[in-house]
Amino acid sequence: MVAPDVKAETMKLMDRRGALEAEMDAIIARLTAPGGPGITGGLVDAEGFPRSDIDIPNVLAQRRRLAELRNDHKDVTNKIDKNLEILHSSKLSRNEQTTSRGSDTLASSHIGLSRSEPMEEDPVTRLPFAIIDEITDGSPAAVDGLQLGDEIVKFGNVEAGDRLQERLMSEAISNEGSQVSLAIIRQGSAMNLTITPRRWHGRGLLGCHFRML
Structure with a gap:
């Protein structure tokens, strides 16, 4: 059965996305702290010399890492979207089958799905x-x-x-x-x-x- 495997993968991807967002937030907080260089700000002073008040190699490394994280975040989000489409399609198929069976049962024994009691949506x-x-x-x-x-x-x-x-x-x-x-x-x-x-x-x-x- 495909859906459970896709669901498990989706949950792992969501956890991964959360971890990426946490790391991105931490880097952004450091770069944008008072006196910080910012995410894209220049690293030279008014005279065109490298700023002496910041660790330029470290700033460049953090900016590169942020760019990598953003790309990874985009890839993970795209994978989540695709998995959700698969899960949604699978769910619709199951609901159609269940509704069909429920309608047949309801006609003969009045037992089945009720409009006031819809199936719980995952x-x-x-x-x-x-x-x-x-x-x-x-x-x-x-x-x-x-x-x-x-x-x-x-x-x-x-x-x-x-x-x-x-x-x-x-x-x-x-x-x-x-x-x-x-x-x-x-x-x-x-x-x-x-x-x-x-x-x-x-x-x-x-x-x-x-x-x-």
């Missing part, structure tokens, strides 16, 4: 669009179970697409005081949670930050 067949990279203790997000590193597959009605920050904010505001369902991936495992956007002593209605992937 979040791995969809691409995470954001990751929690900041969360405040005591915030609604923390209290309701979100953790640093959680990859967001679905937040209420928001899935991958355009204007994600705007849509996430709108979803939180429109559901203030009400539970919002989340589909996430945590340390390689798919999970479903609920969170209630609400007023608290900190900023926003959630108290966490979504970094778009």
